[in-house]
Amino acid sequence: MSQQSNDEQGGQHRRAILQVAGAAAATGLLGANAASGQTARPGGRDDAPLGARLQGVQHFGVTVQNMDRAFAFYTEVLGGTEVMRDGDFKGAPVHYTLMADQEIVARERRVDPRTIGVPDLKGGAQRLDVRFVQFENVVIELLQYRDAAQPTGSGDSWAEPRDHMSPAYPRSMHICFYVRDDVNFDTFIADLEAECARRGMTQVRANRTVAVHSEQERRAAPRETNTIKIHEGPSNGWSIVYCKGPEGEQLEFVQVLGPVKKTFADAAEARRAATNRG
Template sequence: MTSERSDDILPENPDRRTLLRAAGSITLGGLALTGAGSAAPAVAQTAMTGKAVANRDSAALGLRLQGVQHFGLTVQNMNRAFEFYTEVLGGTEVMRDGDFKGEKIHNTLLTDQEILAGELRVNPRTMGVPDLKGGDQRLDVRFVQFDNVVIELLQYRDSGQPMGDGNSWAEPRDHMSPAYPRSMHICFYIRDDVDFNKFIHDLEAESARRGMTQVRANRSITVTTEKERLDAPIEANTNKITEGKSSGWALIYCKGPEGEQLEFVQALGPVKQTFQAAFDARRKLIGADKG
């Protein structure tokens, strides 16, 4: 990383507004290239020493964060999703919990939807709002650890349904285009020395072997049928960007077993240096903060 790049992101004497903007804009860049889960917390721990401890609550919001703790995914079938994220993608189970019900958890998760249902004068159940308060439905969760982030799987089920088995209480969404506002996706970072095209091929093959027919990756060439997608040459599995600020970025979009939107990326060359510079600047920003 050059000193000029750091100065572009973080001026020598930043004001509070500059700190806030920098904290918010470069967080994802730093997390994306953190090689192990301990790196980001270590930065925060360093910043929480000395005078920074007493003044942390008056710091900019972005400087009170340790980073992204997990991404949550509401699933239709818990066992199927858990199998994909642990056995196919190799995540490690952190813990599982569940049978959550009652007024407190219901209000914590669903107050906004209850208010909206009241304003629209409709039954909340017609809007996909489960009855955790009365206990007709229950919530189960499982956490899966990857190198630098955790994924939380959530399932809302009927109270009489065993944990992990069967489908969710609510129907899955039919339209899952990533262009819809409010859509989110989970992005996995593929190691530098991995053949990206072969990874996508093997991912689809292993998922198909397990009957996970939703796991289908897009191609970088135009295909109009499923047969054409399957018959596309293996080099069409990956979109490699060679120009502009994203030069060195390789990506593919893929649906997961629940129909969720996944992305797999590699960041090499110039774009890798850009993300690393952002991560280094984030470390400098938090380490320099005195409240």
């Protein structure tokens, strides 16, 4: 391997590290020690339980088929704000940071890594692009793995989208958004679907609380069937909608009112108090 190649891979590695640190700084989630340039002292935070060394969730990541379409949904439709974007990531350090476990799986199965969705970031045949979108309390990272010759942001991803999208599958994850207390939840969902349909984002479809046997029946269902509202038990005050996003990703929208709102508020306050004592 040439010195130039080594330097390029080293630069990619440093860039990946700066990418993560920069995103955390941009969203105000670096710790006080990092912000002040101090390092942890023996007997300090590094000796605390693992949970006490965390500051919370920094972001949720979604691998998308079409970056421009996904970015428009999370910024223009849902109102998120772009934090930063970067891309054209490639090289061995990036490849193995993201794909080492899948390389091992491919080797154990004696199959070509490409057949189980492993792109060639190491050799540069594929590249990774990212965009970070800020909401009030969390950041969403959009990731697209594309062929090197494909322009950044446009076109389809390198890998095929998954066929099985039921949230019942183990390892499935979803992104949940709060709906404000003073918003009519049923109207919000109707407006969301209408706006996405106007933009051609036909994958954005919310479920209904009644049986529907076709897309026509789903659209024709009464507006009050848009959301399920819970009025008893520990979840009293919780309203829920399950909805697919433009990339087929699982989304949830919730409104948290009444007793359950107090339950979560009390839990958050108790955690803050315990953290401050630590």
